[in-house]
Amino acid sequence: MAVLSVEGVRQVYQSPAGETVALQDISFTMEKGDFFSLVGPSGCGKSTLLSIIAGTLRPTAGRVTVAGEEVTGPNPHIGYMLQQDNLLEWRSIRQNVLFGLEIRHQLTPELRDRADHLLETYGLAEFANSRPSQLSGGMRQRVALIRTLAVGPDILLLDEAFSALDYQTRMEVTEDVYGIIRREQVTALMVTHDIAESICMGDQVLILSPRPAVIRETLPITFDLPVRTPLRCRGCPAFASYFDHIWKELGMHETDSDPSGSLAGESPVSAAE
Ligand code: ADP
Ligand code: MG
Numbered sequence: 001m002a003v004l005s006v007e008g009v010r011q012v013y014q015s016p017a018g019e020t021v022a023l024q025d026i027s028f029t030m031e032k033g034d035f036f037s038l039v040g041p042s043g044c045g046k047s048t049l050l051s052i053i054a055g056t057l058r059p060t061a062g063r064v065t066v067a068g069e070e071v072t073g074p075n076p077h078i079g080y081m082l083q084q085d086n087l088l089e090w091r092s093i094r095q096n097v098l099f100g101l102e103i104r105h106q107l108t109p110e111l112r113d114r115a116d117h118l119l120e121t122y123g124l125a126e127f128a129n130s131r132p133s134q135l136s137g138g139m140r141q142r143v144a145l146i147r148t149l150a151v152g153p154d155i156l157l158l159d160e161a162f163s164a165l166d167y168q169t170r171m172e173v174t175e176d177v178y179g180i181i182r183r184e185q186v187t188a189l190m191v192t193h194d195i196a197e198s199i200c201m202g203d204q205v206l207i208l209s210p211r212p213a214v215i216r217e218t219l220p221i222t223f224d225l226p227v228r229t230p231l232r233c234r235g236c237p238a239f240a241s242y243f244d245h246i247w248k249e250l251g252m253h254e255t256d257s258d259p260s261g262s263l264a265g266e267s268p269v270s271a272a273e
Contacts, residue, residue: 001068002029003187004053004155009062011048022048024212026062030155035181035188037198040208041250046191049213050157053189054078067154076104079153079186081161085144087132094119094128097147104151115150122146122180137165141173142180149184156181158190162197174201174230195250199242200230207249217249 011023022045030036040046051057053064055075064071066078087096097115101107119125122142132140141162148156161177162170178201181188192198198205199221207217223236233239 002065003032003034003067004030004189005065006049006053007063007065009049009052009059009064011045011052011057012060021212023052023059024214026213026215028206028215028218030187030189032187033185035201035203036190037202037205038189038191038208039193039195039198039205039246039250040213041210042193044208044211045213046208047159050080050159050189050191053155054080054157076106076151077154079148079151079156081144081148081156081158083160083162083164085132085140087140087143087147089132092129092131093124093135093143096132096143097124097150100147100151106151111150111152114152115146118146118150136169138169138173138176141165142176145177145180149180149186154187156186156188158188158192160191160193163193171231178230195243195246196234196239197230198246199239200233205242205246207246210251219245219249 006029007027009023009026011021013020013022026049028036038046038049048057052059053066053071055064055071055073055078058072066075069077071078087093088099091099094116097119098107098112101111101115116125119128124139124143124146127135127139127143132143135143162173165173174197180186190198190201202221205219205221206215207219208214209216219242221242223233223238225232225236
């Protein structure tokens with residue numbers, strides 16, 4: 001059974017100024033352990049799609065099922081990672097990791113042990129009693145991920161989760177998060193505006209059209225590597241051809257001379273950062 005099934009999802013926003021068709025008609029499925037990247041021009045409806053999958057927004061038409069159950073509201077089986085890590089400064093790292101379980105009244109001894117095991121496995125045990133401000137940006141993102149995984153989500157959604165980090169930290173965090181997601185066999189759907197990141201992390205890249213968004217292409221990504229990591233992917237010959245392909249699909253060539261275009265001003269080189 002598919003972990004995630006998105007069927008004919010359409011989203012129309014109503015406002016006094018008129019209606020905005022954000023998503024035209026989106027369908028795809030994900031199996032357990034899949035890692036999909038989602039790219040598309042700014043404003044095309046990527047975050048809208050994640051909100052619909054997370055159950056915080058009801059689609060105008062279509063339906064979403066997670067592990068066979070239709071999503072009809074905020075769903076405890078879905079983990080969400082955003083740009084801000086939303087760690088609570090008045091709580092220790094361990095208390096932050098347990099927070100998700102606490103608010104869901106799921107703080108059973110088994111799940112508490114599981115959370116402690118994750119802290120231990122991923123090098124956070126020594127910071128268990130520290131406060132978030134005592135950790136680096138990269139470590140904070142790791143804590144945010146562990147907190148999300150502690151509730152045992154069926155699927156993890158990431159929305160531009162690394163875009164607030166500086167370049168160096170971003171490389172490290174990407175490496176780190178990718179390793180944890182793979183090791184824990186998490187099914188992950190990641191929105192990014194960074195073409196390089198979409199290639200380095202995804203098994204498939206879903207390329208959305210400008211609004212109203214449809215899936216323009218589903219691009220499988222494979223690298224000839226014994227052990228895949230995001231940094232190693234960047235060094236592979238195939239990386240540049242995937243990059244060029246996605247760049248063209250996103251219509252970047254059409255916006256090169258248009259300063260109002262999405263991603264305007266970014267050359268392939270700067271977008272690869
Ligand atoms: P992306 O994440 O791809 O940049 P969004 O999903 O945030 O795009 O937004 C898609 C489109 O829908 C944009 O044109 C945005 O202005 C519009 N939109 C998003 N949220 C709302 C809302 N709550 N009400 C009206 N329009 C919205
Ligand atoms: Mg967005």
